[in-house]
Amino acid sequence: MSESHSAYFIPEPSRWPIVGTLALFVSFIGGAIMLNGSGFGTFILGLGAGAIIYLFSGWFSDVICESIRGSYNRQVDTSFRWGMSWFIFSEVMFFAAFFGALFYARIYSVPWIGGEGAKLPTHEFLWPMFEAIWPLMTTPDATIEGGTTAYNQIKEVIPAWGVPAVNTLILLSSGVTVTLAHWSLKKNNRKGLCWWLFATVVLGFLFVTLQATEYAHAYHELGLKLSSGIYGSTFFMLTGFHGFHVTMGATMLTVILARSIKGHFTHENHFAFEAVAWYWHFVDVVWLGLFIFVYWL
Amino acid sequence: MSEAVIHNGHHDHHDHKPYGIGRWLFSTNHKDIGTMYLVFALIMFFVGGAMAMVIRAELFQPGLQFVNPLFFNSMTTIHALVMIFGAVMPAGVGLANWMIPMMIGSPDMALPRLNNMSFWILPFAFTLLLSTFFMPGGAPAGGWTMYPPLVLQLGDGFPFLIFAIHFLGISSILGAINIIATVFNMRAPGMTFMKLPLFVWTWIITAFLLIATMPVLAGSVTMLLTDKFFGTSFFSAAGGGDPVMFQHVFWFFGHPEVYILILPAFGIVSQIIPAFARKPLFGYESMVYATASIAFLSFFVWAHHMFTVGMPLTGELFFMYATMSIAVPTGVKIFNWVATMWKGSMTFETPMLFAVSFVVLFSIGGFTGLMMGITPVDFQYHDTYFIVAHFHYVLVPGAIFALMAGVYFWLPKWTGHMYDERLGKIHFWLSAIFVNMLFFPQHFLGLAGMPRRIPDYNVQFTEWNMVSSIGGFAFGLSQLILVWVVIKCVRGGQKATDQVWEGAHGLEWTLPSPPPFHSFTTPPQVTDATAHS
Numbered sequence: 001m002s003e004s005h006s007a008y009f010i011p012e013p014s015r016w017p018i019v020g021t022l023a024l025f026v027s028f029i030g031g032a033i034m035l036n037g038s039g040f041g042t043f044i045l046g047l048g049a050g051a052i053i054y055l056f057s058g059w060f061s062d063v064i065c066e067s068i069r070g071s072y073n074r075q076v077d078t079s080f081r082w083g084m085s086w087f088i089f090s091e092v093m094f095f096a097a098f099f100g101a102l103f104y105a106r107i108y109s110v111p112w113i114g115g116e117g118a119k120l121p122t123h124e125f126l127w128p129m130f131e132a133i134w135p136l137m138t139t140p141d142a143t144i145e146g147g148t149t150a151y152n153q154i155k156e157v158i159p160a161w162g163v164p165a166v167n168t169l170i171l172l173s174s175g176v177t178v179t180l181a182h183w184s185l186k187k188n189n190r191k192g193l194c195w196w197l198f199a200t201v202v203l204g205f206l207f208v209t210l211q212a213t214e215y216a217h218a219y220h221e222l223g224l225k226l227s228s229g230i231y232g233s234t235f236f237m238l239t240g241f242h243g244f245h246v247t248m249g250a251t252m253l254t255v256i257l258a259r260s261i262k263g264h265f266t267h268e269n270h271f272a273f274e275a276v277a278w279y280w281h282f283v284d285v286v287w288l289g290l291f292i293f294v295y296w297l
Numbered sequence: 298m299s300e301a302v303i304h305n306g307h308h309d310h311h312d313h314k315p316y317g318i319g320r321w322l323f324s325t326n327h328k329d330i331g332t333m334y335l336v337f338a339l340i341m342f343f344v345g346g347a348m349a350m351v352i353r354a355e356l357f358q359p360g361l362q363f364v365n366p367l368f369f370n371s372m373t374t375i376h377a378l379v380m381i382f383g384a385v386m387p388a389g390v391g392l393a394n395w396m397i398p399m400m401i402g403s404p405d406m407a408l409p410r411l412n413n414m415s416f417w418i419l420p421f422a423f424t425l426l427l428s429t430f431f432m433p434g435g436a437p438a439g440g441w442t443m444y445p446p447l448v449l450q451l452g453d454g455f456p457f458l459i460f461a462i463h464f465l466g467i468s469s470i471l472g473a474i475n476i477i478a479t480v481f482n483m484r485a486p487g488m489t490f491m492k493l494p495l496f497v498w499t500w501i502i503t504a505f506l507l508i509a510t511m512p513v514l515a516g517s518v519t520m521l522l523t524d525k526f527f528g529t530s531f532f533s534a535a536g537g538g539d540p541v542m543f544q545h546v547f548w549f550f551g552h553p554e555v556y557i558l559i560l561p562a563f564g565i566v567s568q569i570i571p572a573f574a575r576k577p578l579f580g581y582e583s584m585v586y587a588t589a590s591i592a593f594l595s596f597f598v599w600a601h602h603m604f605t606v607g608m609p610l611t612g613e614l615f616f617m618y619a620t621m622s623i624a625v626p627t628g629v630k631i632f633n634w635v636a637t638m639w640k641g642s643m644t645f646e647t648p649m650l651f652a653v654s655f656v657v658l659f660s661i662g663g664f665t666g667l668m669m670g671i672t673p674v675d676f677q678y679h680d681t682y683f684i685v686a687h688f689h690y691v692l693v694p695g696a697i698f699a700l701m702a703g704v705y706f707w708l709p710k711w712t713g714h715m716y717d718e719r720l721g722k723i724h725f726w727l728s729a730i731f732v733n734m735l736f737f738p739q740h741f742l743g744l745a746g747m748p749r750r751i752p753d754y755n756v757q758f759t760e761w762n763m764v765s766s767i768g769g770f771a772f773g774l775s776q777l778i779l780v781w782v783v784i785k786c787v788r789g790g791q792k793a794t795d796q797v798w799e800g801a802h803g804l805e806w807t808l809p810s811p812p813p814f815h816s817f818t819t820p821p822q823v824t825d826a827t828a829h830s
Contacts, residue, residue, distance in 0.1 A: 013325050083408055083478050094513070101546065230536055230538045
């Protein structure tokens with residue numbers, strides 16, 4: 001429809017939105033059946049996940065073709081920028097919910113169960129032996145002698161100044177390398193672009209690998225699990241969702257790298273690159289929050 | 298997908314539309330998507346309404362008459378989820394889809410494919426949610442607020458409930474992103490922010506609320522999911538968590554959510570009252586700032602939903618005062634609507650009737666809200682029928698009346714035909730009378746101590762429950778008139794002019810009725826004369 005609107009771009013009817021809806025629908029059904037304890041659900045979830053991959057590759061290849069054909073004007077570019085920025089903001093708010101849970105547990109619920117403030121009777125009557133400390137190594141229900149606990153007790157937590165500090169360095173460096181790649185792109189330096197992007201991707205996956213080894217260590221040696229009370233819950237949910245976002249980001253960077261090698265993007269027209277770079281900085285900033293509030297303080 | 302190929306054969310068609318089922322499934326057109334949203338909302342309005350009828354039938358008399366208590370509680374739970382996420386929100390988004398591009402002078406929404414996905418998610422998300430009725434353990438029955446630990450006792454429906462919420466959240470976030478991109482980026486030359494029609498303003502602010510809170514809802518239900526299936530202890534004190542924490546996280550979403558439901562309604566009323574008072578909106582700028590203030594404050598009042606939960610006193614006080622302060626910008630809005638009508642040459646066509654009754658009846662809901670915002674007093678009202686009366690006043694003769702006003706106001710623009718004014722007026726008067734008969738007695742019931750979400754009650758509450766139920770059935774039946782008016786109007790009727798209403802101003806009224814498939818093919822130049830008023 002682009003030629004009838006000289007100033008505007010309106011995409012033709014597209015099958016991708018409904019494909020996307022169905023892919024998510026199938027995944028949700030599969031996930032729900034799986035959680036209810038049927039292996040059949042896992043199979044459906046797999047189908048849904050496959051459909052989601054098909055969706056992303058299909059939808060984005062349409063967009064890339066339109067972009068290469070020159071269908072997009074500056075206005076479309078700006079719409080994409082608004083879209084991506086507010087999508088990232090929504091992601092920030094998603095993490096905010098879990099940070100909220102972390103702060104609530106540390107400031108309110110754990111001290112209250114330990115007898116602070118007006119909640120003294122809870123402490124006295126339910127778990128008089130419970131001591132409020134953070135990291136919470138022993139869950140309240142494990143402090144009753146001879147009682148049973150629903151949760152794994154932690155032997156040790158992961159100290160901030162080991163692998164997490166190294167990971168901080170890795171992610172911060174990857175923020176630098178992706179910026180260097182952007183500078184190279186703006187100077188039309190294709191070689192620099194590809195190599196700095198490659199370095200970013202390597203750093204990204206290195207981070208994920210180190211996180212995975214830390215998880216294995218925590219599960220097998222430290223007794224720190226998702227089911228280790230509120231410390232384990234907040235620890236794994238925050239770092240887990242972050243790790244998932246890093247994996248997504250690194251995958252997106254890989255696609256951008258492949259496109260860069262193929263010769264996509266010009267020094268003035270490369271919003272896909274910028275969008276992924278924004279996303280990458282976002283996972284970087286979230287990590288800093290995690291490093292400070294989950295590992296360090 | 299190729300524009301070039303499709304276009305070669307179609308140069309001579311001025312206004313060609315895609316045809317068949319594909320027109321709807323693959324649509325990238327804001328009007329078609331808007332229509333789908335509105336039709337879906339109407340269907341869900343009757344689905345949710347049918348559940349309300351079951352509730353009112355059961356409560357007609359004390360004792361257990363028709364349904365078992367678990368099913369009754371499923372009815373209250375799913376009625377709320379359907380009405381909030383299936384009727385009021387989609388109706389608001391549908392109006393936004395139809396009107397915003399026309400009001401700001403653009404051909405369509407900024408991200409049309411995303412727009413399509415935002416809509417199509419809805420029927421599938423509700424398939425997930427409503428399928429729980431047929432599962433072991435039944436549909437969710439612990440209230441739409443999904444408080445743990447009760448909600449964790451749900452059977453096989455539990456993960457379906459959680460994923461339905463996730464799915465709806467995705468739809469809302471995508472829709473909100475689209476609205477922000479559209480208004481910020483697609484305005485016609487000369488359409489400055491302070492010339493935007495108020496409906497557009499309220500929608501931008503609503504979109505920000507959606508983007509900021511829907512992810513928090515997603516996070517809170519994700520924690521429910523992991524507590525149930527993966528051994529986390531967010532909401533279990535035995536593991537160091539706290540069930541009350543869920544309420545905090547939930548209402549951090551939940552309170553802005555009530556403004557998500559009502560702000561677009563404010564916008565609609567702010568379009569309609571000036572048109573039928575034949576006067577510009579009084580205090581346009583203060584309306585914008587009041588709307589923004591309400592939205593901003595809505596992030597700091599959430600715990601007034603949980604005054605009785607045992608918060609520290611400082612918390613109770615903070616949330617009480619913060620809640621009270623929202624009355625100030627809301628008062629500004631009510632004042633401005635009344636001042637717009639002051640000395641106007643008013644006529645009372647159906648949209649205006651709904652809009653004026655919105656101002657009056659929404660204010661009643663606002664006042665009962667203030668009553669419950671006072672912490673010590675809330676201890677008396679909490680979880681009684683008083684709260685049920687309160688939020689139904691702000692949502693039914695509040696949000697839904699405004700949405701209906703909007704439908705009557707814009708229906709001639711959409712279809713090109715005038716609706717049947719006589720039937721519209723009958724619909725209004727029946728709705729206005731019976732909605733009060735339905736909800737006003739619930740104030741008395743609540744003050745006398747009748748608890749909400751219970752299928753049985755003490756015999757002393759019988760009379761007012763009967764009155765309320767009769768009002769409910771009559772209100773529900775009256776809504777069939779709306780369906781008839783809409784169908785009749787789509788099929789034919791007196792030809793509508795471009796401006797439709799004598800006092801209506803703004804870009805949308807400069808387009809033909811019905812408007813072309815793509816609203817503005819070249820950007821219109823906006824001057825003071827073509828701006829909102």
